[in-house]
Amino acid sequence: MRENDLLRLPLPSDNPLEPPAEWEQLRRQCPVSTVELPSGDKATYLTRYDHVKALLADPRFVRPTAEDEGAARIAPEGAGGPAADGSSTLTLPDRGEPHLRWRRRVGKYFTAKRMTALRPGMVRTAEDLVDDMVRNGQPADLKAGLGFPLPVYVICDILGVPATDRDRFSHWSDAFLNVSRYTGEQVRAAYDEFAEYMSAHIDATRGEPGEDLISMVIRESEAEGQGQGLTDDELLGTAMGLLVAGHETTANMIGKMVAMLLADRTRWERLLADPTLVRTAVDEALRFDANLGFGIRRYLTEDVEVDGELLPRGTTVVCSMPAANRDERVFTDADDMVLSRSPNPHLTFGAGPHSCLGQSLARTELHVTLDVLLRKLPTLRLAVSIDELQRVEGLLVGGLSTVPVRW
Amino acid sequence: MKVNVDQSRCCGAGQCALIAPEVFDQGDEDGIVTLLEPNPAADLHPAVREAAAVCPASAITIDDDTDDIDTDTDTDDTTDDGH
Numbered sequence: 001m002r003e004n005d006l007l008r009l010p011l012p013s014d015n016p017l018e019p020p021a022e023w024e025q026l027r028r029q030c031p032v033s034t035v036e037l038p039s040g041d042k043a044t045y046l047t048r049y050d051h052v053k054a055l056l057a058d059p060r061f062v063r064p065t066a067e068d069e070g071a072a073r074i075a076p077e078g079a080g081g082p083a084a085d086g087s088s089t090l091t092l093p094d095r096g097e098p099h100l101r102w103r104r105r106v107g108k109y110f111t112a113k114r115m116t117a118l119r120p121g122m123v124r125t126a127e128d129l130v131d132d133m134v135r136n137g138q139p140a141d142l143k144a145g146l147g148f149p150l151p152v153y154v155i156c157d158i159l160g161v162p163a164t165d166r167d168r169f170s171h172w173s174d175a176f177l178n179v180s181r182y183t184g185e186q187v188r189a190a191y192d193e194f195a196e197y198m199s200a201h202i203d204a205t206r207g208e209p210g211e212d213l214i215s216m217v218i219r220e221s222e223a224e225g226q227g228q229g230l231t232d233d234e235l236l237g238t239a240m241g242l243l244v245a246g247h248e249t250t251a252n253m254i255g256k257m258v259a260m261l262l263a264d265r266t267r268w269e270r271l272l273a274d275p276t277l278v279r280t281a282v283d284e285a286l287r288f289d290a291n292l293g294f295g296i297r298r299y300l301t302e303d304v305e306v307d308g309e310l311l312p313r314g315t316t317v318v319c320s321m322p323a324a325n326r327d328e329r330v331f332t333d334a335d336d337m338v339l340s341r342s343p344n345p346h347l348t349f350g351a352g353p354h355s356c357l358g359q360s361l362a363r364t365e366l367h368v369t370l371d372v373l374l375r376k377l378p379t380l381r382l383a384v385s386i387d388e389l390q391r392v393e394g395l396l397v398g399g400l401s402t403v404p405v406r407w
Numbered sequence: 408m409k410v411n412v413d414q415s416r417c418c419g420a421g422q423c424a425l426i427a428p429e430v431f432d433q434g435d436e437d438g439i440v441t442l443l444e445p446n447p448a449a450d451l452h453p454a455v456r457e458a459a460a461v462c463p464a465s466a467i468t469i470d471d472d473t474d475d476i477d478t479d480t481d482t483d484d485t486t487d488d489g490h
Binding site: 057103104105107108109110111112113115116283342343344345349350351352353354355356357359360363 | 418419420421422424425428432433434435436437438439456457460461463464465
């Protein structure tokens with residue numbers, strides 16, 4: 001890369017399962033580089049594990065919001081909605097002590113134990129979806145049949161939303177996250193519908209609480225008295241955050257994980273021979289995913305030095321977790337998918353105080369997906385060649401548009 | 408082996424409680440790590456090391472005493488056997 005060649009994100013690659021050639025070169029020669037985002041705005045791009053981890057975990061910095069002057073936007077004006085441009089009117093505390101309090105209040109719903117308790121229900125949901133897919137005949141799109149519906153059904157259960165409304169949630173989630181498919185106006189309309197629906201749901205839950213997350217937060221807020229718990233706006237923001245953070249990401253990951261395992265079918269066969277590898281295989285799929293989206297932004301509110309270079313206050317940094325996950329300084333045979341890799345300290349869920357709140361949920365869903373597929377469809381294979389797999393158009397969450405399979 | 412957890416760093420990801428449930432748990436009130444066993448038995452050491460290595464908040468640290476390192480060497484060397 002010559003110095004005056006400005007890199008544009010997203011970087012191209014041969015196929016959606018392959019990393020862009022630039023990552024290796026950047027990590028080696030230019031770990032702190034300047035890139036242009038689809039909006040035309042410039043940002044600083046980090047690709048080495050240590051740098052990415054340190055900045056993601058730095059409690060001083062968070063994702064840019066609309067108030068951060070000169071922060072780099074991902075998409076051009078008007079597209080992408082609240083998740084892309086930080087203009088969300090949903091106010092969740094995003095930094096410092098208030099963020100910590102919110103995180104602990106909601107995070108306790110997502111403990112490993114609770115996720116394990118949700119597992120039998122997830123297995124039933126996944127089995128039903130696979131049965132439907134088989135009934136509809138082959139080839140089938142595994143993403144549409146299993147990857148997309150499973151996580152939204154799980155989130156609806158967590159929010160206490162009836163099964164009959166699951167399809168509406170699927171639509172809203174897509175509109176919040178898909179940068180290119182919807183206009184700004186359509187995204188706002190989806191947001192208004194979602195807010196109206198959730199407000200009514202929160203009111204109804206208050207009258208008749210159950211065992212879901214919303215009920216738990218409401219019960220606690222009432223027990224603590226006025227002004228202590230989450231406000232209704234914060235509850236709404238929490239629900240939206242769960243949908244945005246937990247649906248499309250997991251849906252795409254299910255599709256990519258299965259595609260990666262089938263792209264070299266000896267991987268699938270190894271799991272069939274030894275299903276106890278499912279746990280480490282899931283984290284290796286998370287590490288190995290080269291099509292994760294272009295990274296997480298951080299807005300610098302003070303000067304920071306990275307790799308001997310001073311990044312001034314006001315800089316927007318893009319931390320490339322997928323590039324860091326291939327850093328050979330940290331991962332032996334970083335470009336091989338090693339199903340038994342352990343420990344696997346990948347950065348796909350971020351690091352530090354803002355690392356993914358729902359990572360136990362995501363892992364449990366991915367484990368369940370693999371367990372159910374290995375058991376019910378051991379003959380599963382890709383129905384197209386790897387070169388025919390297509391990237392999704394959106395920008396925030398990388399994925400495959402379809403995952404055609406046979407069995 | 409002596410295990411330490413820093414609750415102020417913990418982000419409640421729950422990886423430790425999944426990997427080494429005999430040693431780590433999460434508080435019902437806040438999802439934050441609790442240490443069940445600060446001096447785990449040798450057969451749990453690999454899991455504890457994995458939990459410390461993957462903790463997204465680097466909230467788990469391990470102190471090895473000399474005796475322990477001797478008995479642990481074999482276990483550590485096998486952590487890269489991914490082929």
